[in-house]
Amino acid sequence: MLVKLFASFRLPGIGHRVEVDLPAEKVTVAAALEALFGKHPELRGHIMTEDGAELQPFVQVMLQGRLIRDLAGLMTPVTQADTLAIFPPSAGG
Amino acid sequence: MALGGYAQNLAHIDLTGGSVSYSPIPENLTRKYIGGRGLGVKFVFDNGPAVDALSPDNLLCFMNGPVTGSPVNMSGRLAVVTKSPLTGTVTDSHMGGFAAARLRWAGFDGLLVKGKAAKPTYLLCQNGKVSLHDASTYWGLGVRATVKALREVHGKDASVICIGPAGERLVKFAAWMNEDDRASGRGGVGAVGGSKNLKAIVVIADKSGMNKPTPERKEAFDAAQKAGLKAINAGALTAPNKGGLSVYGTNVLTNILNEAGAFPTYNGKVSHFDQGYEISGEAFREHNLAGEPVCHACPVACKKMIEVKEGRWKVKTESMEYETAWAFGAMCGLSDREPITYMLDQCNDYGLDSIEMGVTLAMAMEASEQKLTSEVINWGDAEKMSALVKQTAYREGIGDTLALGAYGAAVKLGNPDLAMSVKGQAIPAYDPRGVQGIGLGYATSNRGACHLRGYTIASEIAGIPFATDRTVTEGKANLLKVFQDLFAFTDSMDVCKFATFSEGAGEFAAQISALTGLEISAEEVMQTGERIYNLERYYNNLNGFDAKDDTLPKRFFTEPATHNSAGMISQLPVMLKEYYELRGWKDGKVTEAKLKELEIV
Numbered sequence: 001m002l003v004k005l006f007a008s009f010r011l012p013g014i015g016h017r018v019e020v021d022l023p024a025e026k027v028t029v030a031a032a033l034e035a036l037f038g039k040h041p042e043l044r045g046h047i048m049t050e051d052g053a054e055l056q057p058f059v060q061v062m063l064q065g066r067l068i069r070d071l072a073g074l075m076t077p078v079t080q081a082d083t084l085a086i087f088p089p090s091a092g093g
Numbered sequence: 094m095a096l097g098g099y100a101q102n103l104a105h106i107d108l109t110g111g112s113v114s115y116s117p118i119p120e121n122l123t124r125k126y127i128g129g130r131g132l133g134v135k136f137v138f139d140n141g142p143a144v145d146a147l148s149p150d151n152l153l154c155f156m157n158g159p160v161t162g163s164p165v166n167m168s169g170r171l172a173v174v175t176k177s178p179l180t181g182t183v184t185d186s187h188m189g190g191f192a193a194a195r196l197r198w199a200g201f202d203g204l205l206v207k208g209k210a211a212k213p214t215y216l217l218c219q220n221g222k223v224s225l226h227d228a229s230t231y232w233g234l235g236v237r238a239t240v241k242a243l244r245e246v247h248g249k250d251a252s253v254i255c256i257g258p259a260g261e262r263l264v265k266f267a268a269w270m271n272e273d274d275r276a277s278g279r280g281g282v283g284a285v286g287g288s289k290n291l292k293a294i295v296v297i298a299d300k301s302g303m304n305k306p307t308p309e310r311k312e313a314f315d316a317a318q319k320a321g322l323k324a325i326n327a328g329a330l331t332a333p334n335k336g337g338l339s340v341y342g343t344n345v346l347t348n349i350l351n352e353a354g355a356f357p358t359y360n361g362k363v364s365h366f367d368q369g370y371e372i373s374g375e376a377f378r379e380h381n382l383a384g385e386p387v388c389h390a391c392p393v394a395c396k397k398m399i400e401v402k403e404g405r406w407k408v409k410t411e412s413m414e415y416e417t418a419w420a421f422g423a424m425c426g427l428s429d430r431e432p433i434t435y436m437l438d439q440c441n442d443y444g445l446d447s448i449e450m451g452v453t454l455a456m457a458m459e460a461s462e463q464k465l466t467s468e469v470i471n472w473g474d475a476e477k478m479s480a481l482v483k484q485t486a487y488r489e490g491i492g493d494t495l496a497l498g499a500y501g502a503a504v505k506l507g508n509p510d511l512a513m514s515v516k517g518q519a520i521p522a523y524d525p526r527g528v529q530g531i532g533l534g535y536a537t538s539n540r541g542a543c544h545l546r547g548y549t550i551a552s553e554i555a556g557i558p559f560a561t562d563r564t565v566t567e568g569k570a571n572l573l574k575v576f577q578d579l580f581a582f583t584d585s586m587d588v589c590k591f592a593t594f595s596e597g598a599g600e601f602a603a604q605i606s607a608l609t610g611l612e613i614s615a616e617e618v619m620q621t622g623e624r625i626y627n628l629e630r631y632y633n634n635l636n637g638f639d640a641k642d643d644t645l646p647k648r649f650f651t652e653p654a655t656h657n658s659a660g661m662i663s664q665l666p667v668m669l670k671e672y673y674e675l676r677g678w679k680d681g682k683v684t685e686a687k688l689k690e691l692e693i694v
Contacts, residue, residue, distance in 0.1 A: 006348045007337050007375060016375070058329040058556055065353045065657020067554075070562035085352045089329035090337030091555040091594055092346040092395070092415050093548055 097309030133174025169389025257444030328595030355527025420451020
């Protein structure tokens with residue numbers, strides 16, 4: 001699946017778009033993130049809490065433009081055809 | 094009782110007679126309206142709602158709040174408050190930088206300007222006194238040249254707040270600008286200056302410290318200030334050099350809203366810009382960042398100075414905000430950062446609101462598609478856009494029509510529905526189809542379409558102070574009311590909106606109470622904000638505004654959003670009904686009972 005990484009989550013030399021292979025056709029966002037961390041372990045601490053149970057406060061993950069907090073959180077189902085977008089804490093105006 | 098914080102010095106300037114008088118702030122008004130926006134609105138209300146915005150009788154207020162220029166963080170703000178020539182409503186538009194703090198250190202709570210000078214005039218504010226001077230030499234100059242020339246006369250440390258050619262020509266969205274390119278941009282407050290032949294305000298701050306706001310309870314004030322700073326430094330969204338706002342500026346939002354499919358594009362015909370990344374805060378930081386200036390007492394440094402180093406669009410300017418990048422970018426179908434940067438600089442020098450300018454160009458492009466314009470204006474045609482910005486500022490050719498703003502120009506061109514405006518003012522960069530609450534915010538804003546009256550995006554996108562689902566309507570009326578009331582208070586203190594990302598009513602109550610000696614609780618913060626919001630609404634009601642005006646451009650009800658908000662339209666009517674009930678308004682009008690309850694009458 002395509003994972004887009006924005007602002008300070010972008011990867012030096014790689015940029016903001018990463019292709020990730022999911023372990024199965026249909027998994028959860030949590031499993032998709034694990035697949036991302038498997039490829040880029042340096043991201044884990046910025047995105048997940050230390051115990052790995054939750055997203056860091058105000059880190060936002062969108063699945064097809066919907067914030068997963070408004071869906072089923074980390075348990076939201078995703079497929080290989082979906083796109084995840086991950087943003088560090090951000091606001092403006 | 095003597096209050097801390099305030100200078101207790103309002104200057105009343107009669108440009109017609111060339112006289113100045115001074116008064117303290119009426120004691121009964123400080124607690125009720127605080128300062129800044131609140132007090133300014135009260136003065137504009139008392140001046141009479143029927144006044145013509147561009148007549149000598151309109152009152153033009155430059156208002157500090159009691160914390161302006163104090164150690165309270167993010168307190169480098171002043172409010173320009175007047176009747177808007179763009180909307181016909183009351184309006185307030187705030188600028189940052191250091192001009193506001195210097196105005197306080199020059200010994201003023203505010204400047205209340207009426208009348209019309211016989212010739213171009215500037216005000217010199219120093220040691221608590223205002224003098225009037227001939228500005229004929231400076232009339233016709235751009236903002237940068239005006240600042241430079243007046244600093245040559247009054248010294249490099251002088252702040253210069255001025256209008257450019259757009260304000261002189263009464264462009265309906267002309268701005269007041271200061272020496273740091275900070276703008277009181279919205280609502281055409283600069284045109285009110287032009288109508289009065291008022292070119293500039295020069296501020297010379299006292300350097301001895303004697304005019305700095307003095308806290309009534311110093312120990313408590315120091316503690317309240319430190320608590321606020323701690324919250325800002327620790328806040329995930331505001332943390333200096335760490336939070337997205339500090340690192341990328343407000344334009345960190347482009348990719349977020351664009352990914353959500355809530356980024357009005359091609360005049361709102363769609364809600365996603367395929368080339369959005371090219372105009373994002375990330376791209377500007379990577380390719381164009383030239384500096385990160387700050388405002389008074391601000392650790393966040395969200396301002397981003399940017400530069401095009403060579404070529405046709407060579408320029409260095411600040412600050413590339415989310416709104417500006419969007420207005421000239423996605424709304425007009427332009428993904429080239431260089432001309433966008435150049436047009437920002439044009440707006441800064443001509444003294445134009447970049448939001449209204451970009452949205453007006455987008456409207457003109459769609460009008461051109463419909464063969465409503467006398468000349469072809471293609472989407473994303475940077476050369477044409479830049480030429481039109483200049484023509485607008487100088488009111489030349491079709492620019493004379495565009496100078497009316499998106500709505501006024503669309504009416505003149507024959508299709509008002511092409512204007513993405515509410516109450517005559519252009520929308521900002523959030524699509525009300527993809528983010529439901531902000532649509533209610535646009536519709537009920539007392540100064541025309543605006544995100545800063547009630548920034549529900551904080552909740553609907555960023556998740557503060559709590560998260561809400563952007564796609565639903567439930568709870569949005571109450572959410573918006575809370576934001577509107579809180580912001581009416583913080584605009585009156587006057588502190589930056591971004592302080593509210595990490596501080597709440599409790600922190601603000603502690604700061605203002607210790608500073609002034611007025612004991613104001615968190616509940617009173619909200620009630621005071623509600624009073625100010627209702628006074629503004631009442632002013633507008635007296636000008637004929639009611640429920641019919643609390644709406645959105647037709648497009649947002651009839652043409653669904655695209656991309657990741659595909660199919661969504663605004664559900665405004667559902668939210669509006671609940672909102673009026675919460676406000677206690679009938680048909681968009683403040684009731685007699687509410688006026689009494691809030692002690693407005």
